Amino acid sequence: LLAYSDSSPLKRVLVTDATHSDGQQIRKKKVVVLGSGWSGYSFLNYLNNPNYDVQVVSPRNFFLFTPLLPSVTNGTVEARSIVEPIRGLMRKKGFEYKEAECVKIDASNKKIHCRSKDGSSLKGTTEFDMDYDILVIAVGAKPNTFNTPGVEEHAHFLKEADDALKIRKSVIDCFERASLPDLNEEERKKILHFVVVGGGPTGVEFSAELHDFLVEDVAKIYPKVQEFTRITLLEAGDHILNMFDKRITAFAEEKFQRDGIDLKTGSMVVGVTADEISTKERETGKIVSEPYGMVVWSTGIGSRPVIRDFMQQIGQGQRRVLATDEWLRVEGCDSVYALGDTATINQRRVMEDIAEIFSKADKGKTGTLNKKEFNGVVKDICQRYPQVELYLKKKKLRNIANLLKSANGEDTEVDIENFKQALSEVDSQMKNLPPTAQVASQQGKYLAKCFNRMEKCEEKPEGPLRFRGEGRHRFQPFRYRHFGSFAPLGGEQTAAELPGDWVSIGHSTQWLWYSVYASKLVSWRTRMLVVSDWARRFVFGRDSSS
Template sequence: AAASSGGLVAYADSGSDAAVEKPQLPPRKKVVVLGTGWGGTTFLRNLDSRFYDVQVISPRNYFAFTPLLPSVTSGTVEPRSIVEPIRRILEKKGGEIKFWEAECFKVDPQSKKIHCRSNVGTNLEGNGEFSVDYDYLVIAVGARTNTFNTPGVVENCHFLKEVEDAQKIRRSVMDCFERASLPFLNEEERKKNLHFVVVGGGPTGVEFAASLHDFVTKDLSKLYPSIQHLVKISLIEAADHILTMFDNRITNFAEDKFGRDGIDVKTGYKVVKVSKDAITMQNPATGDISVPYGMAVWSTGIGTRPFVVEFMKQIGQANRRVLATDEWLRVRECDGVYAIGDCATINQRKVMEDISEIFRVADKDKSGTLTVKEIQDILHDIYVRYPQVQLYLKSKQMNGIADLVRSAKGDAEKESMELNIEEFKKALALVDSQVKFLPATAQVASQQGQYLARCFNKMKDAEENPEGPIRIRGEGRHRFRPFRYRHLGQFAPLGGEQTAAQLPGDWISIGHSTQWLWYSVYATKQISWRTRMLVVSDWTRRFIFGRDSSC
């Protein structure tokens, strides 16, 4: 009995008689969580840690509220207001969870081990390396910034991913203003120092450009009156528009607003090189152009971390760009390994891969054809397992299965409303085109963390029956439904106390009132009362005194 540990087996240790009579409980399964960002932290907060022996590994001993990082670059919000120490989060769970500040550099799925390296201390060998066994591994390590191997980016550009990045950007903006003020510079040199370039017209780049513009025009212009007319902000985007993931109305509004604000939006330009003094970009019409700049922020999408790339090679995913999981967030062909958030993508099962099986299950009377009713009867299961079917019907404005059946029968055989396998295939031929990849957002990562924790909390009774509630594939009824993302809408703060929002049902809202919605949503979403108080008081302080421009 002494070999087991943890609260669940405590009674078995307490007396030898009891230990003989009561069945020995097995030791708790080891769960190892990599990462303390949106995915990992939400998983941990929702996990019932009494059931597991949990260890958390991350090079960062805090959670950072990334949506407010752009506000940190302008000093609207203080860095400490958006971070919550991970140990404080774990303490609220009863202190059962262990945390190691270290980076995982290798996963060994055969021996169910991960290899880590501490970045704060070394061991006897002097390298700070150690390994950890797992029964279940949750990979939630997020992504790195993608430079597309553009020369000079790593050396000369800022990224905006971590709290330190936001602090560095802020200091760098101030340095540019101080440099531009020096007495021995000529006008050209002052202009160069005050040229701020943002590469990437996605939500982060746009929000950063907007908040920089506010900072410069509302606050710094008062402190540097003699040079404020020399400031220029450029936003460079390779596509034809900025904010392409949003509705056109938002894109247009943003481009117009930036135009009025004097932010130079350069769409259709691809940055090909960054040197210490100039950024070189390309456009089919103009060829290469080089512009001098003072500071540049690179924000053009995300890439896979090197150790995840290695892991993917090990498990036969070498040809993929992002680590793939199934709809239960399990890494395929890799027992006990799960991946959530920005480091992973769900490979939605295609209807066409299972079409014969679906047909067989639906054809209850074994007649070789499907009636509308037969399809109707399993429609709910189909929707859960293959959400693309529901999206397809909606996109074609079909009101139900009768419409779908009619679409496959064509005009000739309208009287018979039964489908044979060929017609069934034809009816569903295009549905897989509706498979949607989820965006790399905090919203997705946290919903996945929550979903996975709930699955883990129910794992015991599901172990015999691991696949969830659907009958179509496999034998038994699946215990868990596949993960389903609920989009709650997305904001695009555009500066000047104006925000655009795209809410579910393509409801668009733009302006000052949306800014207030933004304030209230982000106040509510704070991870603790402490950070909520701090963030709200930062906002209040900014309303009264303006942004802090001390460094």
């Protein structure tokens, strides 16, 4: 309902390819996109508007298919198979790409400051400034260490392709090291103690992949040291996979137990040194230190420094994550959009707008809503406030009318008090979208579609409240559609939680997982590479060179 007013950034950037009467070309609006990950790539892929001059800045010149990254750590899938170079897309679309990192956003001057990567063969960096008319921030997030001492220095992260390759090399190095002569049992045990911190989907999947590698390959390749290996999974909360259905959590915990993965819940890591990892046990408050060979840190994500600095500039310094409205416009700043893991949508509450909604719906200004008036706004309310739909689903009601009926008996007119009461609980259903590829890619697609229709945005100003039928063109707020989530658990078993409370666990789900991910891969080239990696693994086992 809060749609675009005349002063909306979308309206102001409206451009046409028009030429002046003297034949001079009007400058195209410059859209600068930061990032080539799930949200950025999806945005670029769906953007088809010749009226923009599109410039992409990202420190990596490829898109990375992150769901298969854990499989790279043990060589099930090759890193090359899950990256898609972005130069191809750039050429096809006529966009320009610069391999650099944005290190500063200067929102008041509409400029960004960039720095090239310090490559291994090219020493030193190059710095440059770029200006923009519209900025699309899709830089993702960074691993969150919660400032735990020693993590940055001693632990591995699993976020980028390089990370997965480093982990893979490091695992194999541990086995080679432990196989050297003149080590005592204690030392071999230390070197072969693999610690995973964080029981979210990534930590769990990595533990499972590592376990598969130990059981299926290491046993054959390093038979002498196999008995010394141990995997510990540390989780600060009570359960692993706590964002999943309880049945999945229980299945995963049992499976890990059977597999011999040492799962320690309620233990929070307080420090990592070169040789030891220390945890505080929640129940006893005791601090325990254990020697390790390798630590992988996977406890969630935090904002990148460049985003923190930007938030400070635009008055969002107090927030944890950059906030946008439902159209993905950064709050407190013009012409800047943010999507994916970088930002969260600051969803509006129905209760904040309830008086406005009511008076807008009350066409006859009678102070009550009759059935017709009411029906005129139902669709818009559901569209504008996704929590209404979630609430109805939860209450198993078909539409808002039923909600009102339950508050107010049959078909009588409702006054504002009834109206308020009926909707009083819907805001309790608001929750932030998860930081997933699914959300990021849908947001990229959504924003590209808005940009594609920018010119069609009508001239007529839209008030703060807008209902169906007032003007032909308008941008709907972003709506997320959840297609389900997977949690691969190793041993060719996967758990899936699909829409409609459908939980499925086991070997057949693993095949569903294979086919879903093969189909989600962005190109036929990567699809073929991944499928042949899987086949190669089935036939020959994993490669163990580091």
